Amino acid sequence: MAYSDKVRELYKKQLEGILEAGIFKQERYIHSPQAADIEVEFPSGAPLKKVINMCSNNYLGLSSHPDVVQAAHDGLGSRGYGMSSVRFICGTQDIHRELESRMSRFLETEDTLLFPSCMDANAGVFEAVLTKEDVMISDRLVHASLIDGIRLCSAMTDTFKHSDMAHLEEKLKLHSDKRLKMVITDGVFSMDGDTAKLDEMVALGEKYDAMILVDDSHASGFIGKTGRGTHEKCGVLGKIDIITTTFGKALGGASGGCVSGRRELVEMCRQRARPYLFSNTIAPVVVSGVLKVMEILSASTERRDKLERNAAYWRKGLTEAGFVLKEGDTPIVPVMLFNAKLSQDVSKALYEEGIYAIGFFFPVVPQGQARIRTQISAGHEIHHLDQALDAFVKVGKRFDILGKTKQEIIQMYGM
Amino acid sequence: MEGMKDVILEYVTKEYLEDDSEPLNYDTPLISGGIVDSFSMVSLKRFLENKYNIQIPDDKATPEAFDTVTKIASLVEEFVGKK
Numbered sequence: 001m002a003y004s005d006k007v008r009e010l011y012k013k014q015l016e017g018i019l020e021a022g023i024f025k026q027e028r029y030i031h032s033p034q035a036a037d038i039e040v041e042f043p044s045g046a047p048l049k050k051v052i053n054m055c056s057n058n059y060l061g062l063s064s065h066p067d068v069v070q071a072a073h074d075g076l077g078s079r080g081y082g083m084s085s086v087r088f089i090c091g092t093q094d095i096h097r098e099l100e101s102r103m104s105r106f107l108e109t110e111d112t113l114l115f116p117s118c119m120d121a122n123a124g125v126f127e128a129v130l131t132k133e134d135v136m137i138s139d140r141l142v143h144a145s146l147i148d149g150i151r152l153c154s155a156m157t158d159t160f161k162h163s164d165m166a167h168l169e170e171k172l173k174l175h176s177d178k179r180l181k182m183v184i185t186d187g188v189f190s191m192d193g194d195t196a197k198l199d200e201m202v203a204l205g206e207k208y209d210a211m212i213l214v215d216d217s218h219a220s221g222f223i224g225k226t227g228r229g230t231h232e233k234c235g236v237l238g239k240i241d242i243i244t245t246t247f248g249k250a251l252g253g254a255s256g257g258c259v260s261g262r263r264e265l266v267e268m269c270r271q272r273a274r275p276y277l278f279s280n281t282i283a284p285v286v287v288s289g290v291l292k293v294m295e296i297l298s299a300s301t302e303r304r305d306k307l308e309r310n311a312a313y314w315r316k317g318l319t320e321a322g323f324v325l326k327e328g329d330t331p332i333v334p335v336m337l338f339n340a341k342l343s344q345d346v347s348k349a350l351y352e353e354g355i356y357a358i359g360f361f362f363p364v365v366p367q368g369q370a371r372i373r374t375q376i377s378a379g380h381e382i383h384h385l386d387q388a389l390d391a392f393v394k395v396g397k398r399f400d401i402l403g404k405t406k407q408e409i410i411q412m413y414g415m
Numbered sequence: 416m417e418g419m420k421d422v423i424l425e426y427v428t429k430e431y432l433e434d435d436s437e438p439l440n441y442d443t444p445l446i447s448g449g450i451v452d453s454f455s456m457v458s459l460k461r462f463l464e465n466k467y468n469i470q471i472p473d474d475k476a477t478p479e480a481f482d483t484v485t486k487i488a489s490l491v492e493e494f495v496g497k498k
Contacts, residue, residue, distance in 0.1 A: 138454065140452075140455075147454075150454065156457055157453075157454040157455075157457060158454065158455065158457050158458050159452070159454050159455045159458075161433075171458065174458060174461055367449070
């Protein structure tokens with residue numbers, strides 16, 4: 001037998017090591033639709049517990065919106081369940097192209113191509129448009145999916161210090177001999193919640209003849225005055241060459257993603273991006289739901305406005321309570337704990353208090369920067385936020401971290 | 416050699432270290448220690464080539480050869496000597 005006892009022991013030991021280090025990831029089973037109030041089974045087999053969800057990407061509270069659910073039902077009825085095909089064989093329906101047009105209008109780009117996920121969009125986009133004659137210069141904190149996409153491309157790689165535009169400029173000068181240059185960044189950084197300086201990046205791109213790619217997964221639908229994304233917030237609508245984004249977060253939260261941008265670049269993806277060519281089309285039911293989401297967002301900015309108010313309220317409450325936060329003004333509010341085990345212990349204690357918030361640690365965030373990443377939603381009401389604040393303060397007191405500096409917390413718990 | 420090591424150490428510190436990081440020495444593992452990732456190695460290679468007017472072939476610019484300042488200096492010496 002190939003999977004011998006020796007092989008099994010090897011993996012068991014590795015898993016035990018992860019468990020002993022206090023960084024073993026366990027799923028929590030949710031028995032209700034995604035929302036601010038959810039019912040959770042944790043640990044496996046435990047009775048259901050009603051908790052407030054403070055860690056979902058359901059930024060606009062649309063994941064279980066009745067109109068979106070109804071539109072999905074209608075799409076299921078009119079277009080069926082699955083397409084049993086990739087896009088270019090017999091997997092493209094009218095609604096797939098309709099969603100692509102809708103996304104181009106919303107993001108103010110020339111064209112859009114759907115992918116099964118934004119992970120797939122990021123995995124496929126680079127090798128579709130760049131070759132070994134080119135260079136990719138990425139922010140050092142870009143999302144793992146961009147890193148994987150960069151790895152799959154033969155172009156030269158380089159990085160710049162997080163959001164350091166002087167360093168980026170040095171790199172653009174260093175690589176001035178390359179045929180094509182592409183600067184790569186997240187719009188809103190998923191773990192820190194800060195925003196890329198896209199205005200400065202676009203100016204540098206123009207000066208040094210470099211294209212700009214932005215992954216706006218944690219921004220599409222709610223960042224910027226009308227929620228178009230980081231490029232709207234930074235005043236550079238129409239100036240980003242490629243935007244990749246997801247339908248798995250604010251835009252309904254089901255699945256799927258896209259590459260949107262310059263017509264020729266999108267067409268190159270249609271011809272060459274492997275996750276587009278070799279993976280199934282997005283299910284019609286999901287496309288129907290996202291179309292309804294886009295209709296809701298085009299009609300009113302009410303949800304993103306409420307989200308902005310909620311996020312400011314939450315950040316102010318945590319700051320006044322004495323937590324160490326990462327600076328920012330997005331709905332991602334990281335509560336810094338620095339030590340991996342402490343982040344897990346605080347997460348467990350919060351759960352006991354009825355608050356669902358996950359601790360993140362290396363390798364998801366850099367070593368010594370463990371945190372509870374809280375994420376605010378337009379689905380939260382003020383009473384949810386107040387209840388969560390009470391629980392955070394209670395747990396903060398128990399672990400004696402309120403009003404403590406980074407150095408003091410590290411001194412107490414280690415890195 | 417010591418002078419070259421200091422030049423490389425200064426560049427690596429400026430290029431890759433965050434402000435609150437522990438200082439580096441000649442033998443701090445850079446790549447295996449997670450300080451320099453494989454994506455960022457290229458700027459170090461290009462810096463060395465420009466600074467010492469050499470060409471380091473890609474098959475010599477391995478993560479192992481770039482893992483410490485001492486190893487990098489030895490590699491550079493090899494090519495400076497060949498000029």
